[in-house]
Amino acid sequence: MxxxxxxxxxxxxxxxxxxxxDKMADVLEDVDxxxxxxxxxxxxxxxxxxxxxxxxxxxxxxxHFRTKNEWSPWIKKMxxxxxxxLTPAVMETLAVIAYRQPVxxxxxxxxxxxxxxxxxxxLLEKKLVRIVGRKDVPGKPIIYGTTQRFLxxxxxxxxxxxPTLRELKELQE
Amino acid sequence: xxxxxxxDQFEGPLDLLLFLIRKNKIDIYDIPIALITEQYLKYLEIxxxxxxxxxxxxxxxxxxxxxxxxxxxxxxPEEAETEEGEGDPREELVRQLLEYQxxxxxxxxxETRPVLERDVFRRGSHEGDVEGTPEDEALVEAGIFDxxxxxxxxxxxxxxxxxxxxxxxxxxxxxxxxxxxxxLAKNKSLTFHELLGEASSKRQIIYTxxxxxxxxxxxxxxxxxxxxxGIIRIFLAVEE
Numbered sequence: 168m169x170x171x172x173x174x175x176x177x178x179x180x181x182x183x184x185x186x187x188x189d190k191m192a193d194v195l196e197d198v199d200x201x202x203x204x205x206x207x208x209x210x211x212x213x214x215x216x217x218x219x220x221x222x223x224x225x226x227x228x229x230x231h232f233r234t235k236n237e238w239s240p241w242i243k244k245m246x247x248x249x250x251x252x253l254t255p256a257v258m259e260t261l262a263v264i265a266y267r268q269p270v271x272x273x274x275x276x277x278x279x280x281x282x283x284x285x286x287x288x289x290l291l292e293k294k295l296v297r298i299v300g301r302k303d304v305p306g307k308p309i310i311y312g313t314t315q316r317f318l319x320x321x322x323x324x325x326x327x328x329x330p331t332l333r334e335l336k337e338l339q340e
Numbered sequence: 341x342x343x344x345x346x347x348d349q350f351e352g353p354l355d356l357l358l359f360l361i362r363k364n365k366i367d368i369y370d371i372p373i374a375l376i377t378e379q380y381l382k383y384l385e386i387x388x389x390x391x392x393x394x395x396x397x398x399x400x401x402x403x404x405x406x407x408x409x410x411x412x413x414x415x416x417p418e419e420a421e422t423e424e425g426e427g428d429p430r431e432e433l434v435r436q437l438l439e440y441q442x443x444x445x446x447x448x449x450x451e452t453r454p455v456l457e458r459d460v461f462r463r464g465s466h467e468g469d470v471e472g473t474p475e476d477e478a479l480v481e482a483g484i485f486d487x488x489x490x491x492x493x494x495x496x497x498x499x500x501x502x503x504x505x506x507x508x509x510x511x512x513x514x515x516x517x518x519x520x521x522x523x524l525a526k527n528k529s530l531t532f533h534e535l536l537g538e539a540s541s542k543r544q545i546i547y548t549x550x551x552x553x554x555x556x557x558x559x560x561x562x563x564x565x566x567x568x569x570g571i572i573r574i575f576l577a578v579e580e
Contacts, residue, residue, distance in 0.1 A: 180463075224460075233460045242461050250458040255447065256351045262447040278443055280436070281352035281397045297483065320456045330449045332442050 168198050172206040179210075185229030185319065227318035228325055253289070260286035261295060261317075266332055268312040269299045275311075287311065295320065353401035354440040356383055361437075368437060371430055373412055377405040408433060484553070486565050487532065490572050491549050494536040511544065516551040524561060524576045532563070532572035 168174075178194060179186050188207070192200050207223075207230060214222035221234045234242060243250070253261065260283045263275045275283045290296035299312040313326070323329065350356040360379050361368055384402055388395040411429040454460045524530060536548050552574060555561040565572045 231462060233456075233462055236454050236459050239459045239461070246461075250455075252458070258447040258451060259351055259443055262443050262450055265450070266443070266446060277436075278439055279352055280354035280401065280440065291483070291485070294483065321450055321453045322456065322460065323453070330446070332446055 168195070168202065171195075171198060171202060172209060175203060175206050176210055179223060179230050180232060182229075182231070185227045185231040187229035190229075224322065225324045226322050227315050231319075233322075251293075253293075256281075256283075257286045257289050261290055261313075264290070264296055264311050265313050265317065265326070265329060269310045270312070271302060271308045271310060273308065351444075353398045354437060355444070356380065356398065357401065358437060358441060358444075369434060371434070373405065373409045373430065377402075377409050380405055404433065486570070486572055487549070487552065487556075487563060490532045490570075491536070491545070494533060494545060511547055513547060513550055513554065516544075516547045517554060520548070520551050520555065520574075521560065521576075524574065529573050529575045532574060535574060 174195065175191060178191055188200060188203055191203050192198065195203065211223050211225070211230075219235070220238050221232050223230050224233045226233070256279075259279055260275055263278050264270055264287075267274060267278075272283060272287060275287070287296065291298075293316075294314055295317045296311055297314045299310045301307040302310055317323075318325065350359060357376070357380065360366075360376055360383075361371065364375065364379075366372065366376070381402060384395065384398050387398055408429045456462065520535065523535070532552070535552065536545050552561070552563070555574075556563055560577050562575050562577050563572055564575065
């Protein structure tokens with residue numbers, strides 16, 4: 168297709184959230200997915216190479232324009248607002264959910280040695296974590312997992328991109 | 341926040357224990373329980389004097405430590421022990437500590453990633469700054485809390501109208517579900533408000549709400565919320 172690269176670039180630019188190949192293929196109808204993937208990797212490469220303030224990143228299963236890390240001080244200055252940060256307790260809880268999902272609260276509590284109710288609530292509010300379902304055991308405890316937003320916020324392509332957990336054996340040193 | 345001593349420095353009993361182990365340069369696989377218990381109890385004393393609420397969480401581990409300590413003082417009978425698990429009484433605690441440490445590290449590893457709105461930014465997303473205009477409907481999937489909040493708004497609004505319920509209209513949840521599916525099939529998407537708005541009585545509002553919850557649960561519809569304005573839109577899950 169003539170000008171495919173430009174069209175794909177425009178689609179990503181206009182998309183609020185990461186745009187995946189399926190959606191692009193839907194829009195572009197007759198275009199082969201392979202061709203879309205080809206121009207995508209070209210685009211990603213071009214933005215990576217050029218000295219621009221932003222590039223195309225592969226995140227949460229799609230492609231999205233994001234500013235490059237190094238310019239964050241200026242952007243923060245422009246935005247003035249403080250980014251909402253998560254406390255270590257909430258981050259730990261998020262880590263347990265991310266790596267252990269689908270996971271029950273009792274299991275998270277056990278790993279952290281404290282009640283994590285407050286932290287989970289915070290994560291639900293921030294939409295980083297969601298209720299995946301209920302376990303079919305007495306009490307029907309809630310099962311938690313991470314959201315698409317979690318991938319977006321932490322710049323992860325998918326869950327497999329999570330840094331691997333250190334093996335317990337290595338801790339010996 | 342006034343004089344809240346930063347016990348948040350420790351994320352809990354396991355964290356405190358790890359701290360003590362590091363501070364004393366102790367081998368985690370061979371914890372001198374007597375020493376650690378003593379130090380742990382000292383910290384617990386401080387915690388108790390500062391924040392009783394939190395102390396509770398630290399107490400359980402204190403009793404575990406004391407229990408382990410007492411078991412280690414007892415001579416190990418020659419014949420292998422039966423119920424209490426074989427071998428070192430510290431084993432379970434060490435396993436728990438190691439596991440906790442792994443996740444603590446995983447949490448810091450996550451923190452170092454380029455975090456959206458902290459290190460990297462996307463186009464024009466400006467939390468709290470731009471008023472949500474209908475044109476820029478950034479949709480995020482709405483959760484149950486959002487739906488409940490929206491329900492509260494509608495009920496509050498309808499309460500201001502004078503409503504007279506004359507007779508009990510027989511509506512069933514299944515009917516309402518079918519109606520909503522029909523409406524959605526025609527309109528493709530509706531705001532939650534529109535859907536509830538056409539209901540005239542509290543009963544109908546509630547049935548509509550329940551129907552939406554059911555449909556979301558059955559994954560027949562999907563609820564999305566505009567990130568800035570909070571308007572919830574209901575879509576048919578299967579469009580094609």
